[in-house]
Amino acid sequence: MIIGNILIIDDESINAEAIKDTLEDVNYNVVLAADAQQAKIIVKKQTFDLIMMDVWMPGQDGMSLLEEWMSAGFSTPVVMMSGHAEHQDVVKAIKLGAVDFLKKPLHDILPLVRKLLAEKINDDKLKIGGINFDLPLKAVRNIFEAQYFEHHLAQNNHNIAKVAELAGLERTTLYRKLKDLGIDKK
CATH class of the missing domain: 3.40.50.2300 (Response regulator)
Structure with missing residues (x-):
């Protein structure tokens, strides 16, 4: 090798x-x-x-x-x-x-x-992805999730139903996750 x-x-x-x-x-x-x-x-x-x-x-x-x-x-x-x-x-x-x-x-x-x-x-x-892998796992996961959701929200004209479907989440769970990550839903 x-x-x-x-x-x-x-x-x-x-x-x-x-x-x-x-x-x-x-x-x-x-x-x-x-x-x-x-x-x-x-x-x-x-x-x-x-x-x-x-x-x-x-x-x-x-x-x-x-x-x-x-x-x-x-x-x-x-x-x-x-x-x-x-x-x-x-x-x-x-x-x-x-x-x-x-x-x-x-x-x-x-x-x-x-x-x-x-x-x-x-x-x-x-x-x-601009992620510092020296951070604790939870912090890295939050950074990744924020980038993931911001990307899909932008790609899907902020259609929460579509992003929830792509992410495999219920809409209420997605709303809560976006709030926890500090992401504006609009």
């Missing part, structure tokens, strides 16, 4: 293959790109949970590709990598939108990848 899709953009094939082997051993699907041009083509065809990109590559460098993607609204987390990074490179990458900056050669990459993908999964879960 694949647990995540990762794109590695690095012109040093030995480094890229080593990371790929490590990640594939624990069921990540890894795609390699040797440069920015190849990465752009791959990203148009496939979605990834994480992108790991070298700073220094022939042709377009990693920083300018990161800047290009971020200014286009790219939402996939990007980790920058370099064997000879200056402090200003790290700062620039983070300001541009990279989630991390790693010094090559990479050692013990799995904990970092697991952490980054766990954060992405948690962020995605928190975005479902």
